[in-house]
Amino acid sequence: DQQVKQNSPSLSVQEGRISILNCDYTNSMFDYFLWYKKYPAEGPTFLISISSIKDKNEDGRFTVFLNKSAKHLSLHIVPSQPGDSAVYFCAAWTAGGTSYGKLTFGQGTILTVHP
């Protein structure tokens, strides 16, 4: 049972345009949602997060939108740059009634930004 899904394995965008990466989840108990970015031969690095009580969080060129009724979140990158080319992972976090929390990841979307 995959609780966090990224249905698009890849996305190709022209430099300067908007990149929109999508993520769906099934567990309404998630408290935080995060996006991680991964370059080849490196570990995932934290990009941006949003609390479940918010619907939007913006950080520079990156904005995350959360639609709780649809159990959907998206990451917008504007304008896209070639250096943004990487694998983007959506992740969701819940304490789950334990003394520690747990991150659940999607499969990742490969973003390619063409010059």
Next chain:
Amino acid sequence: ETGVTQTPRHLVMGMTNKKSLKCEQHLGHNAMYWYKQSAKKPLELMFVYNFKEQTENNSVPSRFSPECPNSSHLFLHLHTLQPEDSALYLCASSQDSGRSYEQYFGPGTRLTVT
């Protein structure tokens, strides 16, 4: 060294070998994690350590044996692995497991079991 480091970066081992993966974090964190990433699959949490105590074992086979001697170091001891265990093994850390939504990852060890 800064952040989270992992050694070795690549490892090829036979099914009868015993090897260990090492992770070290230089962030002053108290929680450490092992993840497995197989091809075309999401990252799967394997183990969680909080203040050196194991708080999560995500139904991982006993051929994987974690060790956390202190809050900065984490090992994954491997023995009699199977070819399907070939994957990228990632280590991560967070301030403590209660704030595990802010995890910092190492570069991973690419493991191939022959």
